[in-house]
Amino acid sequence: xxxxxxxxxxxxxxxxxxxxxxxxxxxxxxxxxxxxxxxxxxxxxxxxxxxxxxxxxxxxxxxxxxxxxxxxxxxxxxxxxxxxxxxxxxxxxxxxxxxxxxxxxxxxxxxxxxxxxxxxxxxxxxxxxxxxxxxxxxxxxxxxxx
Amino acid sequence: xxxxxxxxxxxxxxxxxxxxxxxxxxxxxxxxxxxxxxxxxxxxxxxxxxxxxxxxxxxxxxxxxxxxxxxxxxxxxxxxxxxxxxxxxxxxxxxxxxxxxxxxxxxxxxxxxxxxxxxxxxxxxxxxxxxxxxxxxxxxxxxxx
Numbered sequence: 001x002x003x004x005x006x007x008x009x010x011x012x013x014x015x016x017x018x019x020x021x022x023x024x025x026x027x028x029x030x031x032x033x034x035x036x037x038x039x040x041x042x043x044x045x046x047x048x049x050x051x052x053x054x055x056x057x058x059x060x061x062x063x064x065x066x067x068x069x070x071x072x073x074x075x076x077x078x079x080x081x082x083x084x085x086x087x088x089x090x091x092x093x094x095x096x097x098x099x100x101x102x103x104x105x106x107x108x109x110x111x112x113x114x115x116x117x118x119x120x121x122x123x124x125x126x127x128x129x130x131x132x133x134x135x136x137x138x139x140x141x142x143x144x145x146x
Numbered sequence: 147x148x149x150x151x152x153x154x155x156x157x158x159x160x161x162x163x164x165x166x167x168x169x170x171x172x173x174x175x176x177x178x179x180x181x182x183x184x185x186x187x188x189x190x191x192x193x194x195x196x197x198x199x200x201x202x203x204x205x206x207x208x209x210x211x212x213x214x215x216x217x218x219x220x221x222x223x224x225x226x227x228x229x230x231x232x233x234x235x236x237x238x239x240x241x242x243x244x245x246x247x248x249x250x251x252x253x254x255x256x257x258x259x260x261x262x263x264x265x266x267x268x269x270x271x272x273x274x275x276x277x278x279x280x281x282x283x284x285x286x287x288x289x290x291x
Contacts, residue, residue, distance in 0.1 A: 026195065026203075027192055027193070028195045028205055054165065063167035064209075064231045065208045065211075069203060073203075073205070091204045091238050092237070092238060094208065095233065096233060097232070098231045101230070
């Protein structure tokens with residue numbers, strides 16, 4: 001996929017509020033089955049449960065790496081939407097705290113931009129399942145912009 | 147130095163490699179010694195994060211480092227037990243080269259009664275891609291914790 005195609009895919013998603021084609025265009029997002037949508041101008045991120053995201057078959061629980069990868073994407077798309085920057089933000093560091101195991105349920109994610117400078121952004125992330133008051137993981141990360 | 151209990155460790159690493167999400171990413175076992183495990187993430191389309199450049203997604207690297215860091219703890223144990231990641235910090239040093247496998251070498255450098263401390267490096271040839279530092283909570287089987 002060329003830069004122009006990817007840019008068009010993003011612009012079409014922003015204009016229509018339909019992010020399915022964008023998620024399909026990103027192989028890793030497709031692999032974990034991530035869904036992005038927009039309600040009243042607010043971005044929503046969901047990771048519907050699927051068996052291939054399991055990282056502990058005994059509990060069972062989602063793989064910690066999936067939760068991290070999902071939150072990384074939540075940050076990337078929140079930053080892209082907030083700045084409408086040209087290029088995809090690049091992760092510099094990512095620190096995640098696992099607060100409870102991710103059960104075999106849908107997972108939701110939110111990104112708060114703590115500080116956005118010209119070159120770098122600091123973000124705070126949270127992931128939860130059926131109860132937003134009981135987060136599964138929280139994370140903070142830095143991204144290079146543009 | 148060999149792993150502490152090969153009889154326990156061998157079925158255990160196979161169990162880790164058989165986990166649905168490890169299989170979907172294609173993570174493979176390379177080898178282990180006392181305190182250390184090496185895993186390999188072959189390049190595939192499924193793990194690409196940037197379709198323009200073909201660069202692997204950070205999430206796939208996170209999963210590789212998390213899995214290797216968790217597995218390396220078991221090279222130091224006599225008996226199997228549960229370990230859960232408390233936290234994991236990853237520094238992304240440079241993008242991975244598309245088309246090349248990524249190796250992760252993880253080491254458990256301090257094991258206490260309750261906590262395991264790990265550090266890991268993910269690399270391609272001599273090129274370091276990412277560093278990871280983690281802590282894990284130990285739960286003995288049958289401890290009721």
